[in-house]
Amino acid sequence: MTAPPDDVLWARGLHYTYDGSPALRGVSFGVREGEIVAVAGPRGSGKSTLLRCLSGQTLPSEGEVWFNSRPVHTLSRAARERLRLHRFGWIDSTPRLVPELTAWENAALPLLLHGTGYRAARTAARAWLERLDVGDCAGKRPAALRQAERQRVAVARALVHSPAVLFADEPTAPLHRTDRAQVLRALSAAARSHGITVVLATHDLTLTPAARTADATGAALADRIVTLADGRRGRTPVREAPAHDTPFDTAPGNTPVRTGPEDSAACSLSV
Numbered sequence: 230m231t232a233p234p235d236d237v238l239w240a241r242g243l244h245y246t247y248d249g250s251p252a253l254r255g256v257s258f259g260v261r262e263g264e265i266v267a268v269a270g271p272r273g274s275g276k277s278t279l280l281r282c283l284s285g286q287t288l289p290s291e292g293e294v295w296f297n298s299r300p301v302h303t304l305s306r307a308a309r310e311r312l313r314l315h316r317f318g319w320i321d322s323t324p325r326l327v328p329e330l331t332a333w334e335n336a337a338l339p340l341l342l343h344g345t346g347y348r349a350a351r352t353a354a355r356a357w358l359e360r361l362d363v364g365d366c367a368g369k370r371p372a373a374l375r376q377a378e379r380q381r382v383a384v385a386r387a388l389v390h391s392p393a394v395l396f397a398d399e400p401t402a403p404l405h406r407t408d409r410a411q412v413l414r415a416l417s418a419a420a421r422s423h424g425i426t427v428v429l430a431t432h433d434l435t436l437t438p439a440a441r442t443a444d445a446t447g448a449a450l451a452d453r454i455v456t457l458a459d460g461r462r463g464r465t466p467v468r469e470a471p472a473h474d475t476p477f478d479t480a481p482g483n484t485p486v487r488t489g490p491e492d493s494a495a496c497s498l499s500v
């Protein structure tokens with residue numbers, strides 16, 4: 230089996246089980262370069278597990294994950310860790326910053342781990358903090374920052390090394406509504422301007438045209454939504470103009486195939 234050449238990330242027939250309890254039941258998934266895809270589903274539907282499998286943090290019990298047409302599921306743990314460090318970014322719902330480091334030092338961590346020089350890392354980290362509207366926080370430690378500021382620092386850290394794919398697991402869940410919209414706008418604008426592919430998990434199922442119209446401040450974030458329910462791909466609650474001609478859906482047998490617009494939507498999200 231080989232992955233479609235125009236997909237940066239591609240997974241087929243993913244199963245994952247926690248102590249006998251299935252979390253993923255044959256999920257297939259494809260993402261194109263530069264695309265922002267939201268994975269939506271209720272709590273416990275398998276979103277985090279899917280993101281962990283796609284990013285190589287967790288090996289699926291069954292199934293395949295491919296990045297740039299190369300298999301991830303057959304890599305050693307060390308090779309997957311290198312892949313994550315160099316090519317992927319990750320944002321959790323709770324910003325996990327190092328309390329002893331300043332905001333810019335936290336944001337610069339991936340570069341410093343890559344061996345980038347201190348000055349260059351500082352310049353890049355500060356530039357990302359500016360871009361995310363927390364430039365004036367650069368010298369502060371996490372304890373001196375608001376939650377939304379800490380999350381922006383975490384976003385800067387996830388983007389500072391220009392990853393190929395950014396995984397965001399409910400990145401604005403603990404924030405207030407206004408902060409959510411701002412962080413989402415900043416995240417999506419940064420990803421789009423740098424051509425970074427985003428896979429974003431959300432439990433918010435209010436992805437209806439009416440909800441989006443009402444949410445005038447919401448970021449026009451995702452190109453496409455895929456839904457998960459009970460560890461399986463579902464149908465999207467939204468049907469709108471497709472962002473791409475040939476989005477993916479799952480065919481019987483769990484092979485990603487090109488389909489009509491069912492699984493595709495230009496949408497804004499509250500994550």
Ligand SMILES: Nc1ncnc2c1ncn2[C@@H]1O[C@H](COP(=O)(O)OP(=O)(O)OP(=O)(O)O)[C@@H](O)[C@H]1O
Pocket residue numbers: 247248250251252270271272273274275276277278279432
């Ligand atoms: N470490 C774990 N040990 C055992 N079961 C787990 C573990 N992590 C997740 N699960 C279970 O696997 C299923 C999928 O969980 P997962 O966290 O992937 O879903 P989710 O959609 O991301 O949910 P949430 O929005 O609450 O994070 C759930 O039934 C969950 O209880």
